[in-house]
Amino acid sequence: MKSRKGTSRAAVKRAEVRQHVKDRQVVLIDQEPLRRRAGSECSKQMARLEEAKAEWKRFMSEDKAVFDRWMASTFGAQLSRLREIEALVREKEMLVREVEAEMFFGGARNPRTAYARVQRRRDDPPEADPQGRQSPPPGQGDDGFGASPFDDIPEIEQELLFEDFVRVVMGMNPDRMSNRKYEQMFTDFKANVLGQERPPPPLAATPPPPPPQSRVKELYRRLVRRLHPDTKADSDVGVSALWHEVQEAYSAGNVERLEMLLAMTDIQANEAGDHTSLSQMRSVLRELRRSFNALQCNLRDAKRDPAWNFGRRQDRSALAERVRGELESKLERNARELRQMEAMISSWSASPKGRRKPVQSKQRDLPF
Numbered sequence: 001m002k003s004r005k006g007t008s009r010a011a012v013k014r015a016e017v018r019q020h021v022k023d024r025q026v027v028l029i030d031q032e033p034l035r036r037r038a039g040s041e042c043s044k045q046m047a048r049l050e051e052a053k054a055e056w057k058r059f060m061s062e063d064k065a066v067f068d069r070w071m072a073s074t075f076g077a078q079l080s081r082l083r084e085i086e087a088l089v090r091e092k093e094m095l096v097r098e099v100e101a102e103m104f105f106g107g108a109r110n111p112r113t114a115y116a117r118v119q120r121r122r123d124d125p126p127e128a129d130p131q132g133r134q135s136p137p138p139g140q141g142d143d144g145f146g147a148s149p150f151d152d153i154p155e156i157e158q159e160l161l162f163e164d165f166v167r168v169v170m171g172m173n174p175d176r177m178s179n180r181k182y183e184q185m186f187t188d189f190k191a192n193v194l195g196q197e198r199p200p201p202p203l204a205a206t207p208p209p210p211p212p213q214s215r216v217k218e219l220y221r222r223l224v225r226r227l228h229p230d231t232k233a234d235s236d237v238g239v240s241a242l243w244h245e246v247q248e249a250y251s252a253g254n255v256e257r258l259e260m261l262l263a264m265t266d267i268q269a270n271e272a273g274d275h276t277s278l279s280q281m282r283s284v285l286r287e288l289r290r291s292f293n294a295l296q297c298n299l300r301d302a303k304r305d306p307a308w309n310f311g312r313r314q315d316r317s318a319l320a321e322r323v324r325g326e327l328e329s330k331l332e333r334n335a336r337e338l339r340q341m342e343a344m345i346s347s348w349s350a351s352p353k354g355r356r357k358p359v360q361s362k363q364r365d366l367p368f
Contacts, residue, residue: 038281042267045288052295059302067307074320078327085334092341099348100169105161105193115348162189219258220250226265260284 071079099114108114163174166185174182227243242261249257263280264287302308306319313319 035276035278035281038278038285039267042281042285042288045285045292046268049288049292049295052292052299056295056299056302059299059308062311063307063309064305067310070310070316071323075323075327078324078331082327082331082334085331085338089334089338089341092338092345095345096341097169101165101193104165104168111348115345119349158190158194159186161194162186165189165193213253215255216250216253216258219255219262220246223258223262223265226269256283260287264288 095118098118099111102108102114102117103111106114106117108117162185166172166174177185223246227246242265246258246261249261259280260283263276264284266276267281267284306323310316310319
C-alpha cells in the first residue's frame with residue numbers, strides 16, 4: 001500500500017527508524033558519585049552488622065552459658081525427669097502410629113488385632129542374610145508375582161490413599177504442602193508403603209561451562225594474601241568466616257562469589273578503587289543486608305528467651321519462680337499425655353472379656 005506521494009509505508013517506516021538511530025547518542029555517566037554513595041551505604045551496613053554480631057556474641061558466650069549452668073544447678077532433677085518422660089512419650093507415639101498404619105493398610109478390623117500384629121513383628125523381626133539383606137516378605141518370589149498388592153490400583157486411588165495416610169497417620173494437611181514436598185512424599189509413600197519401585201532419577205541438566213581457571217586463581221590468590229590465618233595477627237571470627245567462604249567459592253569455581261568477597265575486603269579495608277565496580281559494590285551491599293536481616297531474626301528470638309541479659313540480672317528469684325512453674329506445667333502435661341497413651345495401649349493388649357452365654361429358660365412340661 002502506497003501513500004499519496006507514491007512512497008510505500010514500509011519505506012517511510014525504515015526512514016523513521018534510521019533517523020531515530022541517528023538521534024541516539026552515547027552519554028557518559030560519572031559513576032564516582034554513585035560509587036561514593038554505594039561505599040557509604042556499605043560502610044554503614046557493615047557497622048550495623050558488626051554491632052548486631054557483638055550483641056549476638058555477648059548473648060551466646062555470656063548470657064546463654066551462664067543461664068544453662070544456672071538451670072542445671074537449680075532445676076537438674078526436674079530437667080532429668082522431663083527428658084525421661086519425653087523419651088517415653090516419643091516411644092509410645094511411635095507404637096500408636098504403627099498400630100494406626102496397620103489398621104489403615106494392613107486390613108486389621110480393630111486396634112487390638114493391629115496391636116497384636118505389630119507386637120509379633122517387633123518380637124520376631126524378619127531375618128537377614130549374612131550380606132545384610134532382609135528376607136523378602138511372604139508372597140514375594142523371584143518371578144515377580146505378588147511383588148506388591150497395590151500395583152494394579154489406579155494412580156488416582158493411590159493418591160487418595162496417600163492423602164488419607166498423611167491426614168490420619170501423620171496429622172498433616174496435604175492441601176497446604178508445596179508441590180515439591182507433595183511429590184516427594186507421594187514418591188516415598190509409594191516406595192515404602194505400597195512397595196513400588198522408585199522411578200529413576202531425572203537426568204541432570206547440562207552444567208554451564210566452567211569459568212576461566214586463570215580468573216579463579218587470580219581472585220583466589222588475592223584473597224588468600226588478605227585473609228590467610230598465618231598473615232593475620234588477630235584471630236577475628238569475621239575473617240575466619242570469610243576465609244571459609246573463599247575456600248568454598250574457590251572449590252566451586254564461583255567467579256561472581258569470589259569477586260564479591262574481594263570487593264567486600266576492599267570496602268572493609270577502605271581500599272575500594274577503580275578496580276571495584278559499582279555492580280560489585282551493590283552485590284556486597286545486598287550480601288550485608290541479607291546477613292543483617294538474618295541476624296536480626298535470631299536476635300528477636302533471643303530477646304524472648306529467658307536467658308536474654310541473664311548475666312546482668314541481680315535478682316533472679318522472679319525468674320526462678322517462672323521457670324519452675326513452666327517446668328512443672330510441662331511435666332504435668334507430658335505425664336498426662338503418657339498416661340493416656342499407656343491406658344490406650346493397655347486396652348489393646350488386655351484379653352477380651354468373654355461374652356456371657358444366653359441363659360436358656362427351662363421348658364415346662366405341657367399337659368397333653
